[in-house]
Amino acid sequence: MSIPESPPGGAAAAAPGSADGALVRPAWQAVLEQFARDYLKDRRSERRWRIFFRLAWFVLVLLVVLAVIESAPRAGVPTGPHTALIEIRGDIDLDGEASAENLVPGLRGAFEEPNAQAVVLRFNSGGGSPVQAGILNDEVRRLKALHRKRVYAVVEETCASGAYYVAVAADEIYANRASVIGSIGVLMDGFDLSGTLDKVGARRRLIAAGENKGMTDPFSPMTEAQRAHVKTMLEQIHQQFIGAVREGRGPRLKETPETFSGLIWNGQQALEQGLIDHFGTLDEVARQVVKADEVVDYTPKQNVAERLARRFGASIGAGAAKAMQALGGLR
Numbered sequence: 001m002s003i004p005e006s007p008p009g010g011a012a013a014a015a016p017g018s019a020d021g022a023l024v025r026p027a028w029q030a031v032l033e034q035f036a037r038d039y040l041k042d043r044r045s046e047r048r049w050r051i052f053f054r055l056a057w058f059v060l061v062l063l064v065v066l067a068v069i070e071s072a073p074r075a076g077v078p079t080g081p082h083t084a085l086i087e088i089r090g091d092i093d094l095d096g097e098a099s100a101e102n103l104v105p106g107l108r109g110a111f112e113e114p115n116a117q118a119v120v121l122r123f124n125s126g127g128g129s130p131v132q133a134g135i136l137n138d139e140v141r142r143l144k145a146l147h148r149k150r151v152y153a154v155v156e157e158t159c160a161s162g163a164y165y166v167a168v169a170a171d172e173i174y175a176n177r178a179s180v181i182g183s184i185g186v187l188m189d190g191f192d193l194s195g196t197l198d199k200v201g202a203r204r205r206l207i208a209a210g211e212n213k214g215m216t217d218p219f220s221p222m223t224e225a226q227r228a229h230v231k232t233m234l235e236q237i238h239q240q241f242i243g244a245v246r247e248g249r250g251p252r253l254k255e256t257p258e259t260f261s262g263l264i265w266n267g268q269q270a271l272e273q274g275l276i277d278h279f280g281t282l283d284e285v286a287r288q289v290v291k292a293d294e295v296v297d298y299t300p301k302q303n304v305a306e307r308l309a310r311r312f313g314a315s316i317g318a319g320a321a322k323a324m325q326a327l328g329g330l331r
Contacts (some may be wrong), residue, residue: 094132107119164275190216
């Protein structure tokens with residue numbers, strides 16, 4: 001058996017650092033390549049977000065322009081005598097269509113219009129924030145005195161709680177026999193889930209500065225002192241509500257121990273107690289009381305463009321936060 005000769009140089013002929021002759025890159029070269037790949041990836045990500053934000057701002061500006069165009073005064077508004085209408089629908093709260101911020105401009109427009117013979121507030125609301133209701137009540141009474149125009153409240157389905165708070169600012173209240181009226185009271189609701197955690201073997205970790213700061217936390221029990229404090233606060237707001245009802249209804253109100261208990265009544269019962277004045281609809285009030293058949297709606301409308309703009313703005317904010325986190329700018 002013959003032994004083949006080794007090639008010249010033997011193992012030294014293989015590439016340095018390689019058992020089989022394959023080239024091995026230095027460590028610094030691998031790090032540099034990884035850095036280059038990460039850099040290009042970040043640049044592509046930044047470019048995509050830049051394009052996204054440009055498109056987002058373009059769409060947002062377009063929505064705002066559409067909102068302005070849609071809310072601009074339109075031709076065809078009656079120049080003759082008419083009945084001005086303000087709709088109060090849904091929850092009376094800060095962010096709803098029945099907020100003071102949304103309705104007050106419409107109220108002012110209705111009162112300031114010389115051809116508006118009277119203002120009708122039409123209700124389909126179960127109430128809401130006592131703050132928003134109080135602002136609307138004050139503004140109706142102020143405008144009524146300033147412009148010396150009659151105000152009529154017309155109830156369709158429901159006028160309860162904060163909605164009735166607003167309605168008592170009117171000179172007269174009309175409703176249907178089956179309408180729901182009243183609920184003259186104040187509440188603060190929530191849940192006490194402090195015992196639930198014990199059943200599942202968990203503990204609430206709540207850190208607060210101020211011994212009463214976390215008293216509304218549903219997983220922490222409320223002390224008797226805290227409960228008494230909240231009760232006193234609600235009683236004061238209730239008295240404000242009662243004062244507005246008494247001022248608005250005057251001697252027409254036939255008080256009983258249940259009048260301000262938070263109960264609701266149908267239209268027939270409300271009439272007997274002096275909570276309303278007559279039965280009637282919007283058209284009947286406009287035709288027979290105001291003597292101006294034509295009804296013009298002065299209620300500010302949140303058009304589609306405005307709603308989309310608000311939602312779009314919120315989405316942009318969330319997208320921006322995620323983008324900053326992705327780029328390492330927010331921790």
